[in-house]
Amino acid sequence: MAKSRPVYVCEACGAQRPKWQGQCDDCGAWNSLTEQAPVAAASRPVTAASPARLDSIDESADSRVTTGLTELDRVLGGGLVPGSVTLIGGDPGIGKSTLLLQAAAHLSASSQVLYVTGEESLRQVSLRGHRLGVSGASVEVLAATGVEQIAATAASMRPVLVIIDSIQTLVSDNLTAAAGTVSQVRESASQLVRLAKGSGIAVILVGHVTKEGSIAGPRVLEHMVDTVLYFESDIGSRLRLIRAVKNRFGAANEIGVFAMTAEGLREVSNPSAIFVSRHGEAVPGSVVMVAREGTRPLLVEVQALVDDAQSGHPRRLSVGLEQNRLALLLAVAHRHGGVSLAGQDVFVNVVGGVRVGETAADLPALLAAVSSLRDRPIARDTICFGEVGLAGEIRPVPFGEERLQEAIKQGFRRAIVPAANKPRRSPGDIEIIAVDRVAAALDHAG
Ligand code: TYD
Numbered sequence: 001m002a003k004s005r006p007v008y009v010c011e012a013c014g015a016q017r018p019k020w021q022g023q024c025d026d027c028g029a030w031n032s033l034t035e036q037a038p039v040a041a042a043s044r045p046v047t048a049a050s051p052a053r054l055d056s057i058d059e060s061a062d063s064r065v066t067t068g069l070t071e072l073d074r075v076l077g078g079g080l081v082p083g084s085v086t087l088i089g090g091d092p093g094i095g096k097s098t099l100l101l102q103a104a105a106h107l108s109a110s111s112q113v114l115y116v117t118g119e120e121s122l123r124q125v126s127l128r129g130h131r132l133g134v135s136g137a138s139v140e141v142l143a144a145t146g147v148e149q150i151a152a153t154a155a156s157m158r159p160v161l162v163i164i165d166s167i168q169t170l171v172s173d174n175l176t177a178a179a180g181t182v183s184q185v186r187e188s189a190s191q192l193v194r195l196a197k198g199s200g201i202a203v204i205l206v207g208h209v210t211k212e213g214s215i216a217g218p219r220v221l222e223h224m225v226d227t228v229l230y231f232e233s234d235i236g237s238r239l240r241l242i243r244a245v246k247n248r249f250g251a252a253n254e255i256g257v258f259a260m261t262a263e264g265l266r267e268v269s270n271p272s273a274i275f276v277s278r279h280g281e282a283v284p285g286s287v288v289m290v291a292r293e294g295t296r297p298l299l300v301e302v303q304a305l306v307d308d309a310q311s312g313h314p315r316r317l318s319v320g321l322e323q324n325r326l327a328l329l330l331a332v333a334h335r336h337g338g339v340s341l342a343g344q345d346v347f348v349n350v351v352g353g354v355r356v357g358e359t360a361a362d363l364p365a366l367l368a369a370v371s372s373l374r375d376r377p378i379a380r381d382t383i384c385f386g387e388v389g390l391a392g393e394i395r396p397v398p399f400g401e402e403r404l405q406e407a408i409k410q411g412f413r414r415a416i417v418p419a420a421n422k423p424r425r426s427p428g429d430i431e432i433i434a435v436d437r438v439a440a441a442l443d444h445a446g
């Protein structure tokens, strides 16, 4: 048999090379290649597997387990799926351990839960439990970092859920690399995925986020798991958003909202009320839009500030909305609306640290900018949504009726919407202003 040679794996991106080199060709990281022992070629005889017929597969194992936190359950797609692997990423200190200890405590009332801590001592976990008022819960806590030992413990205990806090602290005996390196993270995760799929135990992995904002370790981690959630917040804000970016068992882009309090995370069940700041009176540059995140509509406030440029290069900055989209909107406003912002700095922000990725934010952002430019407010009881096309047309967005219903529920009385989104019958006590061109829409910008 040919002698297998070592491979060199980039710790930053997971690329493999036959020889060591100073810089990774794939991601450009320096000094990131480490030697990895070759995987021994399989010497056992291979036996044929027996496939199952699609119509005979038992789906009952998919019945969901609720975590007791409805916001988390919704983001998961209706609760935890047995045998699923979920990755939760987020900055240090955002509240990942807090969230999971709360969920574990809820779950432990009816089922067994194993909470594995690789970062904190048992005492620290217990202190947090006291603070959260869940110290009486029957969560099994294990302070360990060896993935083989953890998997063996879980396999013999057979809990409903194993929580690993965090995946970057785990080490496998199969490898010599340090904890937190790409190879260790990948190996540990793959052993836990095997455990989940083989035993039906749900596994939640906590993953740290790097400076660049992705979960440290290889991107492959995101491919290995069923669900990827990000836990995020605005700097200095108590609000915490949990967002599904991938979900094999539910809608991606779903968000759950929590507030961090002295006694842990509290669910925010009516987030629309939070992301809309209640000014005493209408102010220029503020527009409320109905966004749709995942499966529910959400009211968020889009703010713009337009001011004389402070330098020869006017600034365009957007927080919570895509930067390129803003440049595009300003070009459309000029070409099709006759509004020039060439000599102006333009800042756009979505209140509360929400990120809106959908094009329904186009019209609100445009109206907010023009309202600020003209220094004329848009009436406070007005909501808006709609996509802006390069030809100056206002295009419809999905779920128009549902968005209007949410606006009515929250007490709004006027809606500026794409003409194609105007319902045939009045959806309720709201005046619909249907617009089909940018020029017409700007008449309503204060
Ligand atoms: P933690 O769950 O340890 O964050 P992570 O695991 O994501 O690193 O949360 C730590 C922060 O949360 C810390 O700054 C203190 C704060 N906190 C509260 O405000 N209230 C609480 O009840 C708890 C337990 C933590």
Ligand code: MG
Pocket (backbone or CB within 6 Å): 096, 097, 098, 119, 165
């Ligand atoms: Mg933690």
